[in-house]
Amino acid sequence: MKHSEALFREDAQLRECGATLLRIDERGLLLDRTVFYPQGGGQAGDSGELLLPDGRVLVLADTRKGKDEGGRGGDEILHLPAAGQEALLAELSAGQPVSARINWERRFAHMRFHTATHLLCALVPQPVDGCSITAGYARLDFHMSEPLDKDALTAGLARLVAEAHPVSQRWISDAELDANPSLVRSMSVQPPRGSGRVRLLEIAGVDLQPCGGTHVSNTAEIGAVIVTKLEKKSAMTRRVVLGFAQEGEA
Structure with missing residues (x-):
């Protein structure tokens, strides 16, 4: 599999980058480098657009990880085009140069919610056995009664x-x-091993x-978030759903 340089891993604030199209097929578009986050770890994939040298724009609906021969997620980051663009795709x-630009409003919502779930982990010091982070809500399932x-x-x-609290990252070895x-707090999603290093997310003094x-x-930067719902999913699972506070709720 060809490697996609994941620029978002070092700088989540990047909104656009220049890249080269390595491959295009029914699975999606593969670039040599990208700012697009692929769905994984409970977080939804980015959407956005590819800007072509002649000024035309290809709309991207989602981003996913490619699969290796064993059906597992690999290093490829596949950009999935929105429907109705067959003529442009053809x-x-x-080898073509492009500019990849994410939908920043959607991404920033993901970033706010994802960081908020780390705060929630600090408030509920129990193992996590489920997670979902979208632009509209986030949820964590805690293993507890x-x-x-x-x-x-x-x-x-x-x-x-x-x-x-400052939020930073650093790398440690496997x-x-x-x-x-x-x-490791998550029971359902284990950190990827095998590359020799794992990224740690630190919220100073918190998580x-x-x-x-x-x-x-x-x-x-998270802004006002509230717990919108608590659910007892099973005898040993408590679900917490987060939303952004509307005016008057914060």
Whole structure:
């Protein structure tokens, strides 16, 4: 499989980049480098557009990871075109230069919600066995039987957002992660091993765990988030759903 340089892993604030089209087929478009985050780890993939040298625009509806021969996610990042662009797609070929530009409003919502779920992990120190992060809501499923308090969690999130904790990332080796298994909070999504290093997401004084998603650089950027729903999904699963506060709710 061909490797796609994932620029978002080092800088989630990048909105656009120049790239070269490596391949185009029924699976999607493969670029040599990209700012588009592919669906994974519970976070939805980016949408956006490819700008061609002649000024035309190809709309991209989603981004997914390619599959290796074993059917597992590989290093390829596939950009999926929106429907109805067959004529333009037929004119594209490998080697063409393009500019890849994400839908920033959608991505920034993902970043805000994803960082908020890390705050939620700090407020509910229990293993996570399910996660979903979209532009409209986020949810975490905690492996626990005790009830949770909706108002207390919302107040805790507001406090951590207002405290403006810096958010940063660093890389550790697979061996360092194996020596510190308590860093892994998720039961359902394990950090990818095999490349020799794993990315840690740190919210200063609040949370530290492996994560490959995109995040804001300070908790203050999250803005007003509230717990919109608490659900008992099973005897050992409590679901917490987050939403952005509407005017008057914060």
